[in-house]
Amino acid sequence: MDIKEARMRLEKLKKEIGFHRHQYHVFDRETISPAALDSLKNELFKLENEFPELITADSPTQRIGGEALAKFKKAPHAHPMISLYDAFSEDDMREWEKRNLNYLSGFPAGYNPGYYCELKLDGLAGSLVYESGQLVRGVTRGDGRVGEDITLNLRTIESIPLSLRRPEKEELKSIGIVGQDVNAFYRLLDDGLIEVRGESIMSKQVFAELNRKYEKEGRQLLANTRNGAAGSLRQLDPKIAAERKLDFYAYDLILGDYERGEIVHSREAADKLVEFLGFRRVKDNRRAASLKEVFAFQKKWEGKKGTLPFFIDGVVVKYNDMRMWPLLGIVGKAPRYMMAYKFSAEQATTKLLEVIWQVGRTGALTPAAILEPVKVGGVTVGRSTLHNLDEIRRLGLMLSDTIIIERAGDVIPKVISVLSNLRTGEEQPIVVPKHCPRCGGDVRREGDDVILRCTNKNCYAVALRRLIHFASRGAADIEGLGERIVEQLVTENLMEDAGDIFGLRKEDLLGLERFAEKKAEKLVEAIAAKKVMPLSRFIYALGISHIGEESANTVAEEISRRLSSKEILPLELYRKAASLGIEDWASLGDVGPVVAESLHTFWNDEDTETLMSKFERHGVILTAVQAASGHLEGKSFVLTGSLSGLTRGEAKDKIKARGGKTKESVSRTLDYLVVGEEPGSKLEEAKKFGVKVIDEQEFIKLLEGK
Ligand SMILES: [Zn+2]
Missing domain, CATH: 3.40.50.10190 (BRCT domain)
Incomplete structure (x- = not known):
């Protein structure tokens, strides 16, 4: 990317991020998932690193989200309420640690300060100021310098003490506060300022209860717990805030004008001290001796986050020795001494590079998106499904678009939406192929169906897919005849269609790569074992368009009923099936017009007769479906x-x-x-x-x- 392109991309990214942030921070409205927004911010951050000359003061990377709402009184923070930098991988964390070494020259080489890992709650950050131990003010983060005074609302949260508890000397001693520090601390408690920062959150349980209640009352539902918390605290009526039953968890402590690290030396001690002062804290927070332990902690909670009563979206990693904090200082919008190590997001943004068309077993062409590789759901993804033409139209997808993709659990990644504001005008429409990408044969669009299909019956891809399907577990279930072997046998001209499978001899296989005597023998035996096959499985295995296991069953029942014999030869099946008209097929339960037409076309095809005679020649016998018994039999x-x-x-x-x-x-x-x-x-x-x-x-x- 040259600087001109970079500038254009930067401008568009800033505008897009700005729009979603404004919606979120000012109106508590979520117009894009936090993960997708993070992904955009990350791209911006990386671009700015590459082209530092393009960084402007109004860049979202340079400021902290949120403006004070006009309806609340503005309140300046005595100490800026800074934001956090995000890390998305172990590499990001290692780089962070390495960078910081430059600033820690005051510490002896090799000194290992260790880290303190805290669960990152997903709520509304706030600051509580205590004067002589009494709560005097509660303020939102706002833009970091000025927030909104929401004291009345915060006072409704039961877990916020209105006056601080006075810790015992023994308690202070247990966290390393001794000597003069004890007196200094008590002086602040009695006659100074103590600021406690933390997160106001709504528990999952309260969220569920409130939404049940709101649904009954026909009121608008809360979108998520974070919006539940933020929305509640930004109500002008404290009674409404009280009804929302929020919790407050403390995560930071500022003692008057003392630097962090003075009086209380470690983050671990500070975390315990807020508890002595009467606050709730997250008891699962832990010290970690090294990044290795940090990674283990993060992984553990990524797996266990569902067991917590509240939502978390990552781990905040801080230098445990707080005397290092002033040395590391602040850069840009956030401090160097702590990092938000996020859980792997289930959504990310990336670019659509190309759309390819895969040929399936029924000859159907399925589009797949080739993406600029991106990490999502913990793995790097370079491809995602697009289902069909309709999906491409629904998304309004064009080549080179920036898109949001999602990968939840082990589900195949899918495209969620297009960020059309980021277009440059260079995007190209996605061309629907007129010819099969495999064989070059004509492609047909089926009815007003959105399905594309290769019309060339000899299309290698079609034949291959058909054969693989025929032998697969749900179909004929031939042990040892997996995809790789089928492909090998087709390439060696040993098989053209499923009928050929049953004509395979051991000597045909011997001498082929990967086929020793034993293996050849086993495969031939496995094939022979399937020469007698249930009719329903056989029909499903044929891979007729639109025929799934259930409709195959319906067809098998009907043929069995009409032939009334226990064993059916392939040509008998063919003659009976070919004698049926579209209406006959359509009159079967659960067979719609599309399926009926597909059945009719298949059974009236000359190639089908050839195929069936091949099966018959090789001794395939089909077992009929046992008619259900009862007095309505045949009706x-x-x-x-x-x-x-x-x-x-x-x-x-x-x-x-x-x-x-x-x-x-x-x-x-x-x-x-x-x-x-x-x-x-x-x-x-x-x-x-x-x-x-x-x-x-x-x-x-x-x-x-x-
Ligand atoms: Zn083809």
Whole structure:
């Protein structure tokens, strides 16, 4: 990227970040996930590092979020309430440690100060000022220098002491405050200023309770616990704030005009001291001797965060020896002596580089996004699914767009949205292929379907996918015939279609790479074991478009019923299936018009006959579906209108349980049309075809066998 491009990108990033921050900090409105916003800020930060001459005072990296709301009185902070730098990886943390060594020359070489790790609560930061031990003021962070005076609201939080507790001398001694420091501390408590900073939060439980209540009352629901806390404290009516039952956890202590590290030397001691003063603190905070221990702490809580009563989004790592803090000082908007080490975010922003089209087993072309590699959900991702054409249109996606992607748990990463404000005008539309990327064959768009399909039946990719599907676990389940082997056998011209599988001989395999005698023998045996196969599995394994396991089952039941023999030869199956019309397929339960057409096309294809004769020649035998037994065996039903005594689903189950079948549409071969209240056009059709029409009472009698 040259400086001109960098400048343009910087300007757009600043504007975009500025917009979302304003919405969030001023209106408590979340227009983008914090993780995606972090990702944008991180890009900005890196660009500014690369081109420092482009850093401006108004850059979001140079200031702390939030402006004081006009409705509250503005209150300046005696000590700036600074923000934190974020680290997203162990490398970021190591760099941080290395950089800091330059500033610690006052300490002997090799001195290891250790760290103090604190859970990073997700709420609203605030400062509480105690004068002579009495709470006099509570202020939000605001822009770091000036915040909003929300004393009245903060006073409603039960875990904030209105006057400080007086710690015992023994307690002070236990955290290393001895000698003159003890007197200095008591003087501040009796006649000075003590400031305690911390996070106001809403617990997960209170959040759930309030939203249940609000839902009942028809009020607007809280978006999340952080907004719950921030929104409550920025209410002008303290009664509303009180109703929200917030908690306050202290994380910082400022003793009058003393520097950090004076009187209280370590962060660990300061954390205990706030408890002695009457505050709540996070008891899971821990000292860490090295970065290695810091990483372990962070990992542990990333895994366990769900068990906490409140939300956390990372760990704040501070130098435990606070005497180092003044030496390290502040740079830009945040101190050097602490770092927010974030949990791996489930969202990130990146660039769409390319869209590729993968050819699936049914010949369908599926788009996938090739991305600028980005870390999300703890792993680096360079590709994500786009599902289909509709998804691309819904997102309004263009090549070179900046996008938000999400990877939650082990789910395949997906594109969430496009940040269209960041476009430069150079973006290109995504071209829908007219030709198959594998074989160059024509690509067909199916109906108003958004599916693209390669029309070349001999397309290598199609054949390969079909074969892999045929042999896979859910289908024919042939042990040892996995993707790699299928690909090898196709490449060696040993297989063209699934029929060839059953003609494989041991001697064909011997001599191939990776095939020793034993392995060849095992594969041939595994294939032979599947020569007798359930019809439903076989039909599913054929990979007919739109035919999943359930519809394969429906088809198998129908063919079994029509052939009424226990074993079916592939050509028998072919002849029976080819004799059925689209309406016959469409009249089967759960078979829609698209599936019916697909079945009809498949069974009326000459290639299908060739394939079936190949199966037959190689001795494949299909076992029929055992007909369900019951007094409605062989009878078919269509339901129309609503029944008073039972739901449609219950009615269908009762029919099936007695050996009957249900269908979706009326045809000549239908046995019964069951008519409820307000029947539709099916009644007319049934009359036209001369189908027997029965009402609910007659239907119940029929079910009971009367
Ligand atoms: Zn193709």
